[in-house]
Amino acid sequence: xxxxxxxxxxxxxxxxxxxxxxxxxxxxxxxxxLLIGFSIASPNFMQTSNMIAILQATSVNGVxxxxxxxxxxxxxxxxxVGTLMTFCAVIAGVVLTYLGMPLLLGVAAAIAAGAFCGLCxxxxxxxxxxxxxxxxxxxMLILKGLSLVISGTRPIYFNDTPGFDQISRGSLIGxxxxxxxxxxxxxxxxxxxxxxxxxxSRTVLGRYTFALGSNEEAxxxxxxNTDAWKMRIYALAGAICGIGGILIASRLNxxxxxxxxxxxxxxxxxxxxxxxxLSGGRGxxxxxxxxxxxxAVLTNGLRVLSVAQEWQTVVTGAIIILAVYxxxxxxxxSG
Amino acid sequence: MTKLVxxxxxxxxxxxxxxxxxxxxxxxxxxxxxxxxxxxxxxxTLMKILSGIYxxxxxxxxxxxxxxxxxxxxxxxxxxxxxxxxxLSLMNDLTVAQNIFIGREPRKxxxxxxxxxLNAQTAEIFASMNLSLDPKTLVGSLxxxxxxxxxxxxxxxxxxxxxxxxxxxxxxxxxxxxELFVIIRRLKAEGVGIVYISHKMDELKQIADRVTVMxxxxxxxxxxxAETPISQIIAMMVGREVNEKPLDxxxxxxxxxxxxVSGLNRGKEIKDVSFSxxxxxxxxxxxxxxxGRTEVARAIFGADVKDSGTIRVHGQEVSIKSPKDAVTxxxxxxxxxxxxxxxxxxxxxxxxxxxxxxDLFTGTxxxxxxGEISTTAKGYIAQLGIRTPSDVQEVxxxxxxxxxxxxxxxxxxxDCDILIFDEPTRGIDIGAKSEIYKLLEELAEQGKTIIVxxxxxxxxxxxxxxxxxxxxxxxxxxxxxxxxxxxxxxMHLATQRAAAMQVTGAPQ
Numbered sequence: 001x002x003x004x005x006x007x008x009x010x011x012x013x014x015x016x017x018x019x020x021x022x023x024x025x026x027x028x029x030x031x032x033x034l035l036i037g038f039s040i041a042s043p044n045f046m047q048t049s050n051m052i053a054i055l056q057a058t059s060v061n062g063v064x065x066x067x068x069x070x071x072x073x074x075x076x077x078x079x080x081v082g083t084l085m086t087f088c089a090v091i092a093g094v095v096l097t098y099l100g101m102p103l104l105l106g107v108a109a110a111i112a113a114g115a116f117c118g119l120c121x122x123x124x125x126x127x128x129x130x131x132x133x134x135x136x137x138x139x140m141l142i143l144k145g146l147s148l149v150i151s152g153t154r155p156i157y158f159n160d161t162p163g164f165d166q167i168s169r170g171s172l173i174g175x176x177x178x179x180x181x182x183x184x185x186x187x188x189x190x191x192x193x194x195x196x197x198x199x200x201s202r203t204v205l206g207r208y209t210f211a212l213g214s215n216e217e218a219x220x221x222x223x224x225n226t227d228a229w230k231m232r233i234y235a236l237a238g239a240i241c242g243i244g245g246i247l248i249a250s251r252l253n254x255x256x257x258x259x260x261x262x263x264x265x266x267x268x269x270x271x272x273x274x275x276x277x278l279s280g281g282r283g284x285x286x287x288x289x290x291x292x293x294x295x296a297v298l299t300n301g302l303r304v305l306s307v308a309q310e311w312q313t314v315v316t317g318a319i320i321i322l323a324v325y326x327x328x329x330x331x332x333x334s335g
Numbered sequence: 336m337t338k339l340v341x342x343x344x345x346x347x348x349x350x351x352x353x354x355x356x357x358x359x360x361x362x363x364x365x366x367x368x369x370x371x372x373x374x375x376x377x378x379x380t381l382m383k384i385l386s387g388i389y390x391x392x393x394x395x396x397x398x399x400x401x402x403x404x405x406x407x408x409x410x411x412x413x414x415x416x417x418x419x420x421x422x423l424s425l426m427n428d429l430t431v432a433q434n435i436f437i438g439r440e441p442r443k444x445x446x447x448x449x450x451x452x453l454n455a456q457t458a459e460i461f462a463s464m465n466l467s468l469d470p471k472t473l474v475g476s477l478x479x480x481x482x483x484x485x486x487x488x489x490x491x492x493x494x495x496x497x498x499x500x501x502x503x504x505x506x507x508x509x510x511x512x513x514e515l516f517v518i519i520r521r522l523k524a525e526g527v528g529i530v531y532i533s534h535k536m537d538e539l540k541q542i543a544d545r546v547t548v549m550x551x552x553x554x555x556x557x558x559x560x561a562e563t564p565i566s567q568i569i570a571m572m573v574g575r576e577v578n579e580k581p582l583d584x585x586x587x588x589x590x591x592x593x594x595x596v597s598g599l600n601r602g603k604e605i606k607d608v609s610f611s612x613x614x615x616x617x618x619x620x621x622x623x624x625x626x627g628r629t630e631v632a633r634a635i636f637g638a639d640v641k642d643s644g645t646i647r648v649h650g651q652e653v654s655i656k657s658p659k660d661a662v663t664x665x666x667x668x669x670x671x672x673x674x675x676x677x678x679x680x681x682x683x684x685x686x687x688x689x690x691x692x693x694d695l696f697t698g699t700x701x702x703x704x705x706g707e708i709s710t711t712a713k714g715y716i717a718q719l720g721i722r723t724p725s726d727v728q729e730v731x732x733x734x735x736x737x738x739x740x741x742x743x744x745x746x747x748x749x750d751c752d753i754l755i756f757d758e759p760t761r762g763i764d765i766g767a768k769s770e771i772y773k774l775l776e777e778l779a780e781q782g783k784t785i786i787v788x789x790x791x792x793x794x795x796x797x798x799x800x801x802x803x804x805x806x807x808x809x810x811x812x813x814x815x816x817x818x819x820x821x822x823x824x825x826m827h828l829a830t831q832r833a834a835a836m837q838v839t840g841a842p843q
Contacts, residue, residue, distance in 0.1 A: 203701040204693045207686060214679035221638055221676050222691035222745065223662025281681045 026326060027274055027290045034294065038301035045304050052182060054293070054300045059168070059185035060085070060248045062292040064263055065270035066189075066196045067240035069288045070233055072271055073200070075213040075280025076125060076132035078234070080117070080139035081241050082263030086256070087143040088114045088245025093156030093255035096164065103161055110249075111242035117143060118238015122231035144260060151257040158253050168250035185247050189289075192243055197285040199236070209233055213280025269316070270295055273323040294319070336363040339399060339415075339497050339528040340385065346393030347380055347552075354380050357394070358554045360547055362497060362528040367519060369531045369543035369560065373572055373792065377552040378532050382499050385530075386418040387411030399496075417490030418499040423482050427475030432457035434474050435489045460488045464518055480511030487518060491527075498522065499530040504538060505625055516542055534623045536565045536830050548572055566823070569830075573792060573822035584800050584817040590614045591649065593784040594666070594753050596635060599644030604630040606808040608644075612753075612786060617779050619799025619816070620788040622829045627808040628788045629671060632755045636668040637661045648753065662691060664753075667746030669739070671758035671788070677742045680731035684723050685712035687730050687741050691749040715744035719774065736760075736767025743774065754778065755786045760794060772798060792822045804828035 038045040064081045071078040088110040096106035117139065124135035158164040167184060174181035200206035208229045211219045220226045249255045274291030276283025295316060302312045340362040347355035355377050362368050370378045383389040385396070387405030396403055398414050405411040408418070425434050432453045433440075441452040457470035466484055474482060483503060490498055500519075504512045519529060519542060531543055539546060543560040548571040555571045595611040604627050612618045620628045634641040637655040646653055653664045661668070670676035678687055689696060689708045696704045696711075712726040719740045723733055730741055739759060746754055756775065760768045775798060779785050789795050795802055799816040804825055811828040814820045 199701075202703055202705070204697045204703050205701050207693060207703060211679045211682060211686070211690060214681040215675070217676050218679050219690060221636070221658050221668060221670065223659045223749070224691065224693070225657075225659050281679075 027287060027294065027323070030323075031290055031294050031297065034297050034301065038297070038304065041301075042304045045301060050300065050304065052186075054296045055186040056183050056251075057300065058292050058296040059183070059189040060244055060251070061263065061266050061270060061295065062189045062289060063192050063240060063244040063247060064267040065274075065288045065292045066193055066285055067237040067244070068264070068267040069271050069274075069276055069283055069285060070196065070200070070209060070237045070240075071132070072268070072276050072278060073209050073213045073280060073283045074230060074233055075216065076230075076234075077136065077268070077278070078121065078237055079133065079136040079264045080121060080143055081237070081244070081267050082265075083140045083143040083147065083260040084114060084117050084238060084241040085244040085248060085263060086260035087117065087147045088242040089249035089255035089259075090147045090151050090156065090245075090257055092246060092249055093158065094150060096158060096161045097156050100160065103163060106161070106164075107167075107246055110245050111239050114242025114245065115235045115239035118241070119231055119235040121238065122234030125234065126227035126230040140261075140264065147257040147260070151255065153257060155257065156255040158249065158255075165250050165253040168247050185251060188243065188247060192240060193285050193289055196240070200285060205229065205232060205236070210281060213277075213282070215281075266295065267292075269320050272320060272327075275327060277327070291323075336365055337399070338362070339364050341397040342381070342385065342394065343397075344394035345381065345384060345391050345396070347377075347384065347389065348392050352552075354552050355384075355391075356553045358549065358552070360385075360530075360554075362530060364496065364526040364528050365523050366544045367523060367529045367531050367542050369533065369539050369546045370549065371533075371539070371546055371568060371572060372549035372555075373790070376549040376572075378549055379501060380552075381549070382418065382501065382530060382532065385411070385497075386416050386499060388418075412493045412495070415494060415496035416499070417493055417495030417497065418501070419483070419486045419490055419503060420501055423479070423486055425474045425482055425485060428473065430471050430473055431468060431477075431485050431488075432470035434485060435460070435470075435492050456492075457488070460492050464488060464491070465521060466518070478511065479506045480508075480514055483507070483511075483515060484518065487522075491522075495527070497528050497530070499532070501532045502534070503531070504533060504535060512538070534830065535832065536568065537832065539568070540565075550574070569823055569826045573826055582797060582799075582817050584815070585615070587613045587615055587800070590616070592647075593649055594635075594786075595647040595650075596631075597645050597647075599631065599634060599646075600642040601630060601634050601639060602642065604808050605634060605641070608805075608808075608810045610803055610810060610813065612784050614752075614784055615779050615782050617775065617785040617787060617798050617800045617816075619795040619802045620786065620805065621792065621795045621802055621825050622790075622805035624790060625807075626805040626829065628805050629757055630808070631805070632668055632757055632786070632788060635661070636666060636755065638668065662749060662751065665751050666753045666755065667691075667749060667751035668755045669742050669746065669757060669759065671761055673735075673738055673742060678730050678738060681729060683727045683729055684716070684721070684733070684741055685709055685726040688712045688715055688744045688748055691745050695748075711748065712744075715748065719744055720770070734767070735763040736771065739763060739767075739771060740774070752782070753784045753786075755788070757788045758790065759787060760789075760791075768794075792825060795825070796820070796822065806831050 044050065064085060067081050068078050091113040092106045092110040095101045095109040096103065121136050121139045124130045125132045170184050171181045172184055173187060200209060208219065208224065212226060212230060216226055270291035271288050272278065272291070273294055274284070274287030276287060298316060298319065299312055302315060338361060340360070342360045345355050345358040358377065358381055360381060372378050380389065384391045387408045387410050390404070390406060403414055405414060435457050436453055441449040441456065443449045454470040461468050468481065468484065474485060477485065503515060507515060522529065539560050545557055546560050546563065546568060547557040548555040548568060550572060590613045592611045593614045597609040599605055599608040608631055622628050630639065633639045635646060637657045637660050646655055648664045648666070655661045655664065674680055679690065685708050689712065696708050698704055709726055715721065716723060716726060721737050721740045721744065723737060730738055733741065759775065760771055763771065775785055775787065787798050801816050802814045802820060802825060804811050804814065806829050811831045814824055
């Protein structure tokens with residue numbers, strides 16, 4: 001008798017609990033609110049050039065955040081996305097500038113290096129059972145060190161590779177629609193996001209990504225080789241970081257070996273603001289994109305309003321805490 | 336002797352369950368009062384009410400002549416009631432003394448801890464127990480038996496007059512049990528009243544003064560431990576009338592042996608277990624909690640690594656090192672803990688059904704055919720009668736019985752013909768239970784091989800064509816199913832401890 005009421009009690013919550021949607025809506029509404037707020041506060045904000053600057057600023061962080069999203073949905077965390085990005089940029093520098101290889105080979109080498117490093121992290125986590133936080137923390141430091149060692153602590157410039165800087169800075173869209181000079185970096189971010197979104201929602205890899213985060217032991221007991229799938233996901237995330245490395249190197253027309261630390265936290269912040277649960281099992285790429293945009297809009301808007309850099313950081317931190325609190329409060333209700 | 340505890344007419348309801356029905360229990364100072372009953376009889380619930388963890392829904396609780404209603408364990412402790420749980424709740428990295436006084440450490444000014452007083456007070460308690468143990472020892476370095484002593488010391492440090500011990504010997508060896516009994520007798524002599532929950536019959540004779548038996552949340556009776564034969568206590572424990580129709584054991588004749596396990600070993604949990612099951616047969620696994628039934632299932636399935644033993648499927652020896660190997664061999668395991676081991680509860684029905692068979696729906700480039708998954712899932716939803724608004728409903732929103740059916744669908748889709756059900760109806764209400772039973776019988780008729788592990792004897796009796804009984808990691812016997820086997824027969828095998836050396840299956 002009481003069981004029946006139990007089931008009924010759960011029913012009205014079912015509507016509320018359409019997990020990602022609510023948070024995404026909240027995040028999207030916050031993004032719109034920020035855009036409107038800054039437009040009112042400053043006439044300079046809603047300029048096309050400023051909008052493009054925001055998008056450009058989102059591109060690298062966005063790509064890294066997409067990579068982090070994949071790992072976080074499995075219930076893991078990847079602290080190495082920032083220094084892996086730099087490492088891949090350095091690898092591209094070595095292949096293109098030191099070895100003088102063609103452009104495509106440099107790009108391929110960077111992505112392959114990313115995938116390999118991701119596979120290493122994945123092996124530490126899946127096979128050696130090292131907690132993801134520790135495994136990727138170690139990887140973060142290893143890669144930071146290796147980038148400095150390989151480059152001799154000096155930036156590697158891509159002056160000998162014509163067209164390299166166009167990867168991020170050029171604008172294919174601008175050539176077709178001159179009114180919309182959206183940089184290629186942004187285009188690449190969207191392509192990466194669409195691909196990742198497709199993988200997550202339509203492929204077996206994506207389905208297992210969610211399943212691992214939802215209940216890894218149940219998946220293992222279903223006869224699935226969970227270790228192998230987890231390694232694949234980390235490798236995919238690594239490859240995406242490789243794309244991030246190409247983007248940042250192209251934008252700076254150089255591989256800056258000292259760069260990278262701190263990017264992982266920005267990426268994770270974007271993921272969290274976008275409603276992906278750090279405990280795994282749920283999250284969306286669209287949410288992550290919105291999260292990355294919120295961070296970029298915030299930084300840009302505060303700068304346009306001439307708020308001091310120090311305060312921008314404070315506000316970003318507060319936004320993260322608010323976003324996660326909103327998520328937790330909602331989760332508790334439906335849990 | 337003064338009456339320390341008097342519980343009368345105790346009622347307790349949980350959602351969907353009337354857990355305690357006018358139960359009574361009393362305890363005098365200086366006695367050991369054993370509380371017996373099958374798993375789920377309500378012993379722990381009753382003791383949780385006494386120790387303030389649960390609140391009663393009816394009846395009276397009188398402690399030393401005063402009617403009380405403790406609402407927290409803390410309040411119960413203030414009334415002099417201490418409980419030692421089955422799973423020890425100690426912090427391994429703290430010292431013995433720090434553990435005993437956790438949360439009420441003696442302090443000096445400015446909140447500084449007074450370690451000297453802490454250790455002195457602990458030493459005092461140990462002295463009163465006549466226990467030689469350094470208060471500064473780390474708990475993690477102690478044996479389980481010594482840790483148990485620390486738990487007892489902790490309970491005594493609250494000046495407990497009533498000590499509840501929930502299966503205190505479950506993890507102890509014979510020497511350690513003897514050690515524990517010395518302490519219990521000393522406490523008795525000092526006037527402490529002890530409630531002793533155990534499944535082990537031989538211990539009762541050694542330590543208990545009185546025995547109260549519970550069954551299905553009801554009070555059955557209280558008898559003297561010394562003068563009551565064990566067979567009578569067992570009869571009191573299982574004596575419910577079985578109003579299910581008698582089981583029709585099919586004659587399988589020389590049907591193929593689909594699973595044969597021989598010489599299975601894993602540490603202390605599984606000791607030389609061998610058995611075989613035929614196609615179309617339902618083999619029940621009975622035994623008390625911790626007898627090793629789940630461990631056997633997990634070892635066969637490759638979820639835990641076995642030390643030794645061979646597994647033959649359809650006559651072929653198979654090497655099973657991981658669940659993946661088992662699934663490939665056609666073995667599916669349905670865990671007792673669906674939420675942790677059976678379902679990805681945050682995912683929807685169709686993904687859970689497809690979880691073990693994603694390769695069937697994977698096209699080029701790893702792209703999933705969601706339409707196909709949906710069609711297949713809908714087929715199973717109809718076939719098994721899974722009550723869900725749609726195939727994309729999250730499984731956590733389904734009832735226990737329907738969740739179980741989703742797991743069954745997962746293995747049927749994977750085409751597993753050997754299915755191991757671990758407590759298939761745990762957490763499932765009565766109506767859904769008989770549906771699951773019918774489903775298992777149908778599966779057997781279709782030629783699947785079914786193993787059912789259950790702690791509920793009526794469930795074992797209702798389903799099993801043969802009944803394997805385990806005790807402490809050993810297979811103590813295999814009984815025929817049907818009306819020739821009584822619950823008493825099973826209980827005898829289930830309590831047949833290695834040291835007792837009783838004659839196999841001798842019915843009383």
